[in-house]
Amino acid sequence: xxxxxxxxxxxxxxxxxxxxxxxxxxxxxxxxxxxxxxxxxxxxxxxxxxxxxxxxxxxxxxxxxxxxxxxxxxxxxxxxxxxxxxxxxxxxxxxxxxxxxxxxxxxxxxxxxxxxxxxxxxxxxxx
Amino acid sequence: xxxxxxxxxxxxxxxxxxxxxxxxxxxxxxxxxxxxxxxxxxxxxxxxxxxxxxxxxxxxxxxxxxxxxxxxxxxxxxxxxxxxxxxxxxxxxxxxxxxxxxxxxxxxxxxxxxxxxxxxxxxxxxxxxxxxxxxxxxxx
Numbered sequence: 001x002x003x004x005x006x007x008x009x010x011x012x013x014x015x016x017x018x019x020x021x022x023x024x025x026x027x028x029x030x031x032x033x034x035x036x037x038x039x040x041x042x043x044x045x046x047x048x049x050x051x052x053x054x055x056x057x058x059x060x061x062x063x064x065x066x067x068x069x070x071x072x073x074x075x076x077x078x079x080x081x082x083x084x085x086x087x088x089x090x091x092x093x094x095x096x097x098x099x100x101x102x103x104x105x106x107x108x109x110x111x112x113x114x115x116x117x118x119x120x121x122x123x124x125x126x127x
Numbered sequence: 128x129x130x131x132x133x134x135x136x137x138x139x140x141x142x143x144x145x146x147x148x149x150x151x152x153x154x155x156x157x158x159x160x161x162x163x164x165x166x167x168x169x170x171x172x173x174x175x176x177x178x179x180x181x182x183x184x185x186x187x188x189x190x191x192x193x194x195x196x197x198x199x200x201x202x203x204x205x206x207x208x209x210x211x212x213x214x215x216x217x218x219x220x221x222x223x224x225x226x227x228x229x230x231x232x233x234x235x236x237x238x239x240x241x242x243x244x245x246x247x248x249x250x251x252x253x254x255x256x257x258x259x260x261x262x263x264x265x266x267x
Contacts, residue, residue: 027231034224041221041260044188048263082152089149122178 018101026081029074036062036071065123072115080104144226151219158216159184187213188267210264217260225253 014020039058046055061067084104088094162184171180187209229249236242 030224030227031231034228037220037224038256041217041256041263045259045263048266079152079156083156086149086153118177 018098022081022084022101022104025074025077026085029078032071032074033078065119068119069116072119073112076108076112076115080108144230148223148226151223154219155216155223158212158219161212162187186216188264210267213264214261217257217264221253221256221260225249225256 016023039062043055043058043062046052047059062071081104084097084100087100088097093100163180166175166180166183171183175183229246232245232249233242236245
């Protein structure tokens with residue numbers, strides 16, 4: 001079966017396990033960060049040069065807690081998963097990459113939980 | 128999505144970008160570390176709240192956010208050294224990002240006429256973003 005109408009559904013049903021999930025989240029997170037950093041640069045430019053309302057709107061949008069909570073996950077995952085990918089240069093570690101992926105989840109989840117906690121605390125107490 | 132053809136051994140474009148992705152990723156983490164430690168050394172521990180500290184960790188520019196109160200620390204950071212650090216950060220971050228976008232898009236495009244067009248388009252967007260952000264840094 002080459003390309004069918006159900007590629008997306010088939011892709012989601014494919015049992016790739018941890019490495020496939022890591023690959024998928026790495027790509028999705030990378031795309032999310034391109035959008036975020038791009039917005040950030042243009043909003044900064046617009047605010048600095050023109051003091052424009054559009055720049056302020058973009059700022060308010062990406063400083064919102066929901067946006068940040070989603071972004072934190074992608075950033076932490078991309079950073080820690082990227083370190084694991086660099087470690088794969090050493091072939092011996094490639095054999096243990098499933099275990100490394102479990103280890104990286106163990107690092108990411110507490111960091112992410114702490115960030116979400118601080119972010120929500122900041123929202124509730126008003127910074 | 129198609130299988131990618133394996134490039135020839137040697138210093139091909141793909142191999143250079145493979146190396147660059149790793150070097151720039153490590154550099155971004157390292158620069159985040161430099162920003163955090165420097166902010167704390169320059170007095171952020173008593174003068175900044177946590178969100179402001181995090182923003183200054185990753186980008187040492189007073190223009191890029193609404194909510195940060197950075198009145199007292201700005202003086203210590205607005206010099207050539209930190210502007211060069213910011214430019215390096217922008218170079219590594221933007222290049223890493225757009226190269227990643229290129230890799231993802233070329234997975235879907237394959238070796239068609241669209242590939243050079245995509246590369247050209249991404250190069251132009253990369254150039255534009257670099258110019259805009261360096262302008263922001265130098266005009267701060």
